[in-house]
Amino acid sequence: xxxxxxxxxxxxxxxxxxxxxxxxxxxxxxxxxxxxxxxxxxxxxxxxxxxxxxxxxxxxxxxxxxxxxxxxxxxxxxxxxxxxxxxxxxxxxxxxxxxxxxxxxxxxxxxxxxxxxxxxxxxxxxxxxxxxxxxxxxxxxxxxxxxxxxxxxxxxxxxxxxxxxxxxxxxxxxxxxxxxxxxxxxxxxxxxxxxxxxxxxxxxxxxxxxxxxxxxxxxxxxxxxxxxxxxxxxxxxxxxxxxxxxxxxxxxxxxxxxxxxxxxxxxxxxxxxxxxxxxxxxxxxxxxxxxxxxxxxxxxxxxxxxxxxxxxxxxxxxxxxxxxxxxxxxxxxxx
Amino acid sequence: xxxxxxxxxxxxxxxxxxxxxxxxxxxxxxxxxxxxxxxxxxxxxxxxxxxxxxxxxxxxxxxxxxxxxxxxxxxxxxxxxxxxxxxxxxxxxxxxxxxxxxxxxxxxxxxxxxxxxxxxxxxxxxxxxxxxxxxxxxxxxxxxxxxxxxxxxxxxxxxxxxxxxxxxxxxxxxxxxxxxxxxxxxxxxxxxxxxxxxxxxxxxxxxx
Ligand SMILES: Cc1cc2nc3c(=O)[nH]c(=O)nc-3n(C[C@H](O)[C@H](O)[C@H](O)COP(=O)(O)OP(=O)(O)OC[C@H]3O[C@@H](n4cnc5c(N)ncnc54)[C@H](O)[C@@H]3O)c2cc1C
Ligand code: SF4
Ligand code: FES
Ligand code: FES
Numbered sequence: 001x002x003x004x005x006x007x008x009x010x011x012x013x014x015x016x017x018x019x020x021x022x023x024x025x026x027x028x029x030x031x032x033x034x035x036x037x038x039x040x041x042x043x044x045x046x047x048x049x050x051x052x053x054x055x056x057x058x059x060x061x062x063x064x065x066x067x068x069x070x071x072x073x074x075x076x077x078x079x080x081x082x083x084x085x086x087x088x089x090x091x092x093x094x095x096x097x098x099x100x101x102x103x104x105x106x107x108x109x110x111x112x113x114x115x116x117x118x119x120x121x122x123x124x125x126x127x128x129x130x131x132x133x134x135x136x137x138x139x140x141x142x143x144x145x146x147x148x149x150x151x152x153x154x155x156x157x158x159x160x161x162x163x164x165x166x167x168x169x170x171x172x173x174x175x176x177x178x179x180x181x182x183x184x185x186x187x188x189x190x191x192x193x194x195x196x197x198x199x200x201x202x203x204x205x206x207x208x209x210x211x212x213x214x215x216x217x218x219x220x221x222x223x224x225x226x227x228x229x230x231x232x233x234x235x236x237x238x239x240x241x242x243x244x245x246x247x248x249x250x251x252x253x254x255x256x257x258x259x260x261x262x263x264x265x266x267x268x269x270x271x272x273x274x275x276x277x278x279x280x281x282x283x284x285x286x287x288x289x290x291x292x293x294x295x296x297x298x299x300x301x302x303x304x305x306x307x308x309x310x311x312x313x314x315x316x317x318x319x320x321x322x323x324x325x326x327x328x329x330x331x332x333x334x335x
Numbered sequence: 336x337x338x339x340x341x342x343x344x345x346x347x348x349x350x351x352x353x354x355x356x357x358x359x360x361x362x363x364x365x366x367x368x369x370x371x372x373x374x375x376x377x378x379x380x381x382x383x384x385x386x387x388x389x390x391x392x393x394x395x396x397x398x399x400x401x402x403x404x405x406x407x408x409x410x411x412x413x414x415x416x417x418x419x420x421x422x423x424x425x426x427x428x429x430x431x432x433x434x435x436x437x438x439x440x441x442x443x444x445x446x447x448x449x450x451x452x453x454x455x456x457x458x459x460x461x462x463x464x465x466x467x468x469x470x471x472x473x474x475x476x477x478x479x480x481x482x483x484x485x486x487x488x489x490x491x492x493x494x495x496x497x498x499x500x501x502x503x504x505x506x507x508x509x510x511x512x513x514x515x516x517x518x519x520x521x522x523x524x525x526x527x528x529x530x531x532x533x534x535x536x537x538x539x540x541x542x543x
Binding site: 001002003004005006007008009010014015017018030031034035037038046047048049051058076099100101102105106181182239240279 | 377378380381382383384386388389404405406408427428429432435438439441442443444447448451452472495512513514516517
């Protein structure tokens with residue numbers, strides 16, 4: 001690993017100012033960044049350690065009808081939070097199923113949302129692929145078993161974050177600070193508007209630019225008979241990256257689905273909001289048959305590559321399971 | 336923080352956000368130029384270090400002082416500078432668990448932890464589990480149940496098992512499997528490890 005200047009800011013404002021420096025990387029726990037630095041894929045001259053910024057460590061709490069937490073809250077803290085388990089068990093599940101106990105003990109919520117893709121060509125310094133400024137996407141002709149089956153046009157990565165789809169389903173918000181010279185301004189961005197598709201800018205996965213730090217993350221506490229869930233499939237029963245994943249929230253009223261939010265992940269470069277499926281579900285009574293059909297509908301328009309057509313079946317499976325779990329939690333009075 | 340209590344209030348549209356971010360970035364370089372011309376302005380920059388830097392932390396209960404460059408991992412510090420080779424390096428990427436140590440009582444991959452991030456913290460390695468000649472119940476369990484073959488994964492496994500036992504004195508098989516899900520054993524000793532955990536649990540309760 002190349003040596004670097006290590007900045008130890010006391011808060012997000014200091015971090016954002018420092019991060020406006022050229023060739024600078026923000027670091028939460030570093031479970032993604034340090035990996036990329038060892039591979040030589042990312043070679044920063046300056047690293048800003050967000051773990052010393054105290055406002056990024058603000059506790060998980062209820063505030064004005066929302067659940068709010070510092071951006072450096074760990075995945076383990078989310079998984080173990082009684083408050084999150086109570087109001088949004090899908091969020092707790094997504095954190096609990098991510099990575100390994102060791103990674104969850106360190107990895108942060110903001111770092112999880114901003115982690116770079118796992119495409120093996122991207123992670124390998126010897127491949128100068130399109131995402132790294134080259135001319136070719138090696139996954140098109142190469143090994144694409146774990147790549148996208150939707151929106152796979154110019155870069156076929158899948159979004160790697162477990163928290164992304166569930167936070168989007170819950171209507172989450174990222175509270176960002178931006179350095180503007182020595183001034184620092186705060187702004188909010190909805191999770192659903194956070195992602196950047198490869199066709200918009202192949203070099204990045206979200207809208208953050210140099211000098212911006214996610215200080216806090218929040219979502220509104222689900223109201224009424226609402227249930228949320230996160231379900232994934234993987235190759236190994238112990239830790240593994242998801243092959244397909246789905247987050248869902250259903251609100252029931254009078255035995256019918258009053259509103260639905262369904263987001264697929266691990267199958268496209270960004271989390272995918274299934275608006276057509278959501279619309280189709282509203283007004284219908286929850287049932288196994290309904291959710292099975294929703295699963296099939298969710299695969300409409302898939303464009304699998306040579307080695308990943310299996311993801312179509314596994315997409316239908318996660319959608320069905322996520323909807324069933326969300327409905328069960330909604331009727332169970334759980335959230 | 337205020338400003339995000341209500342949806343919409345204080346929030347910006349995606350396009351607006353992208354635009355203002357671009358403006359902010361442009362403004363930054365202008366201001367940087369201006370700053371060079373008439374320093375000093377604005378708040379003091381954040382603390383920063385470069386090159387060999389002294390850190391202090393507790394290692395197996397002992398106050399420890401070491402000099403490390405920011406790019407050094409805790410694993411490298413332990414093995415290469417402090418001669419603590421019990422902690423193993425295998426994948427060096429957070430994926431195998433061989434380098435597992437406890438940071439303030441919780442398991443972490445020391446290969447992904449910058450040594451500087453251990454500043455002021457409590458680090459326990461496999462060398463720190465036994466009390467004098469008395470093995471930790473997990474170590475005793477591993478010995479009695481023959482829970483290793485080549486032994487390369489063992490220090491990390493033992494650290495994950497010890498952390499699990501501290502949290503959960505009588506874990507089920509499923510809880511054990513979850514507890515060691517971040518540790519890979521190429522020799523496939525998992526069943527013996529589960530038995531070792533049962534044994535450790537009994538030993539920790541004072542059973543014989
Ligand atoms: C073996 C292994 C298995 C894994 N399995 C899974 C899995 O199944 N599911 C899953 O979701 N993840 C998985 N992960 C990824 C892991 O969850 C992430 O690496 C971790 O959550 C990242 O958090 P961090 O604090 O370490 O981020 P860092 O490595 O510190 O940062 C990651 C990125 O986010 C940026 N960043 C960090 N914090 C902020 C902030 N506050 N504001 C702006 N930008 C920021 C950094 O600049 C960097 O680019 C796995 C990782 C490993 C090593
Ligand atoms: S999928 Fe994206 S990251 Fe992977 S090789 Fe293609 S362009 Fe590069
Ligand atoms: S060596 Fe650290 S996890 Fe493999
Ligand atoms: S005993 Fe050989 S790797 Fe586990």
